[in-house]
Amino acid sequence: MKNEEARQEFIQLWGTIGTNWGINRTMAQVHALLLISKDPLGADDVMESLNASRGNVNMNLRALIDWGLVRKTHKSGERREFFIAEKDVWKMARQIIKERKKRELEPVRNSLHELSAVEGDCEETEAFRHMMADLSKLTSETDTALEALMNAERNWVTTTFLKFFANK
Amino acid sequence: MKNEEARQEFIQLWGTIGTNWGINRTMAQVHALLLISKDPLGADDVMESLNASRGNVNMNLRALIDWGLVRKTHKSGERREFFIAEKDVWKMARQIIKERKKRELEPVRNSLHELSAVEGDCEETEAFRHMMADLSKLTSETDTALEALMNAERNWVTTTFLKFFANK
DNA sequence: AAGTAAGTTCAAAGGGTTCTGAAAGTTCAC
DNA sequence: GTGAACTTTCAGAACCCTTTGAACTTACTT
Incomplete structure (x- = not known):
């Protein structure tokens, strides 16, 4: 299996698990994406990867932070916020x-x-x-x-x- | 709290728990109803208690049996099927x-x-x-x-x- | 064998959650 | 103070899961 294919599949898998346990699909997918991203991602990166709207991504990133699974970070010289998941x-x-x-x-x-x-x-x-x-x-x-x-x-x-x- | 009120509340509670954990509301409610029913109930009893349609009740009783949480029983002299939940x-x-x-x-x-x-x-x-x-x-x-x-x-x-x- | 009393199925309707996108809000640089 | 970049909000649209109800099947009775 190729890298990109595997990543997509993991995102789908995590989304399905979420759905089965009463967690909304996008939230789980955002979490999956951040779990397998070495570096912090911006909201735009997430939007693009998951084909989701700005509002949706924003909402679910907040929720993940609220759950204590994701943290905000900043890159020096960049104004926008970046997000990174707990990897342990x-x-x-x-x-x-x-x-x-x-x-x-x-x-x-x-x-x-x-x-x-x-x-x-x-x-x-x-x-x-x-x-x-x-x-x-x-x-x-x-x-x-x-x-x-x-x-x-x-x-x-x-x-x-x-x-x-x-x-x- | 009165008896009937408490029963209704438990059925609602169990339904909500189900929803939160990815189990459909009616299935959880049917389970709740059977959990607090001393004697086995027929499909009609469940329909009436929960205001649900015949098809819906039938489907969810099957699902509960499939999950191993409910058993069919029969009353002598009665043709129809009765259902009872595992109470332990x-x-x-x-x-x-x-x-x-x-x-x-x-x-x-x-x-x-x-x-x-x-x-x-x-x-x-x-x-x-x-x-x-x-x-x-x-x-x-x-x-x-x-x-x-x-x-x-x-x-x-x-x-x-x-x-x-x-x-x- | 026909009649009756269940039990089952499933296409279509309904309802609830999720998602979108544009407008409003915030923050920062100059 | 103004403009640009980014974030948040939320009403309505879209979507998907759930439910309905009537037709169909099954099984028992007479």
Whole structure:
């Protein structure tokens, strides 16, 4: 496979993964493009590579910065902004987990907790409350595990944690 | 909060979670409804509860069965089919992980592996290959961890694994 | 075998998210 | 202070996924 072809394919792949996980295609594609760009790119470079409009690219670059996956930089002598992605895939993964946890897991935990306080003592309500409690516990445990995983060092995870798992 | 109100809210909540994670709203809502229904429901019951069309409900019940989250049952003396969800949230979570791993993680692993075989030896291509290799490794490790997690017993996870993590 | 009560399918309509592009805003150099 | 370069915003257009509903199939009953 040739270089340019492979790059295009990776951008498509990353876009598809994003779509499957509820992230908009362009955002994922911009991220992919920056991941495989050695040097920082300007908004125009991204527009051209992805055939996307200025507004779209701008919006998604902001979103990526908001997610902590991309940083702005400047080139001396250039007025415009350049963008560069975090290239350490372990840091990247941690950041994505951290954000999704904050944006989606925690609100759900709160809602489930509230729902488990439903009034009533008929059999149906009892079962409902029980389900909410179970789901609440599941999310809490997931939260704990992810929290620990994120505070762990990359090296610890590969050497200790995965080895430990491999023996199970 | 009253019973009926709480049920509706849970159905909405589950639908929203689904949407955020790339699962269609109705499918998640049907799942939610079955999760909090003590007895199996018929397609008509689901249609009425969710105000959805017959075709839509049928399609999403099939999908849930395909995901291994819902089973068909029959009531003696009744011709029509009834549906019931897996109520053990731990089994449910494992099943979701198993399916997403199979449907999404593994194809991505394969694609990344192919992409890491890109030809060329210029600096740019070298960096691209390196990124693909890193992502490939990350997905492989994730795969290993999830595989182990799914083969583990519920009890082992809560007692040993989470305690172990808590000390990190 | 005809009638009835489901279950399934799919083309077209609908709805929600994403994208565009032009106008407005900002920043910097001179 | 003015103009040029660049960035941001947002209303409407475009697009794609989801849903509908009616025709079709299947399977049971009498």
